[in-house]
Amino acid sequence: MAHPAGGAAVFPLAGWKTAASSLAGVLLGILFLVAGIWKLSEPFNAAARLVQALVPADLSLIAACALGVAETFAGALLFVPRFRRWGAWLAAALLVAFLVYIGYFYGALRGEECNCFPWIKRVVGPGFFIGDALMLALAAIAGRWARPAASRRSAALVLAVVIVFAAVSYGVNARVQALAQAPSFITIDGKPFPMRLGRVFVYFFDPMCTHCDAAARDMAKMSWSKDVQIISVPTDTPRFAQDFMHDTGMPGLLSYDTDTLRKAFSFTSSPYAVALENGRVKASFTQFDRKQPQAGLRQLGFIH
Secondary structure, three states, rough: OOOOOOOOOOHHHHHHHOOOOOOOOHHHHHHHHHHHHHHHHOOOHHHHHHOOOOOOHHHHHHHHHHHHHHHHHHHHHHHHHHHHHHHHHHHHHHHHHHHHHHOOOOOHHHHOOOOOOOOOOOEEHHHHHHHHHHHHHHHHOOOOHOOOOOOOHHHHHHHHHHHHHHHHHHHHHHHHHHHOOOOOOOOOOOOOEEEEOOEEEEEEOOOHHHHHHHHHHHHHHHOOOOEEEEEEEEOHHHHHHHHHHHHOOOOEOOOHHHHHHHHOOOOOOOOOEEEEEEEEEEEEEEOOOOOOOOHEOOOOEEEO
């Protein structure tokens, strides 16, 4: 270590570079791990958000799982010094892909929520590009000053573990949805309503959500079977629920037993819906577009 004339030690530049690379790698790794693990833990909800971001519904579930694997893998690599450079390259490639995609669909997505994280709301606009540019800077710092990457076999093992986790998580989520059962009763207009008799369609919505609004307007135009009872449930800002029902023309009843129904049907974001028969879930819907839920409801006989 060199000492100037005054006798004070000077920290080597290489040490600062290593520290900066480590800090940038850990910060970016946390962001990518949270985003990736959430997608793998909630694949159906992640797919629904991708549909809202204009990803084709037929590809949304595959895309959600693939993105979850890539983001989790990148985050894991960023935490390990000998893999950090590879993780930075992968993270940078994903960020560039996100920027290109959002830029291409900017006109259609501007002002819409673009949520990589289940708890943080980001709106498509200039701030989105600034945020991703900052993450790109972190990736550049983490990769540029990281030690040379090594051990492809170990990195491949990490990827294999992530893929296995994704497969197990998907199976568990699919099984949970298949076994979900409605509560015996909920409250509507101060009176108990039986949920385990006949066919019931439950629609979860956020009155301030444009996707929920569009889905409700589409469902209001459907020809519902007479024996199907439709129940709408606000997930947020319930004081606007009545106005939402009136403005969209959504048919059926309105229930505020959100907590009770959330415990029965696990989901993260709205719009979300379940078709019930005698309390058992016949189908769940996270995608609301030109094909769904119309095709699924018609197949079940809920609509004509």
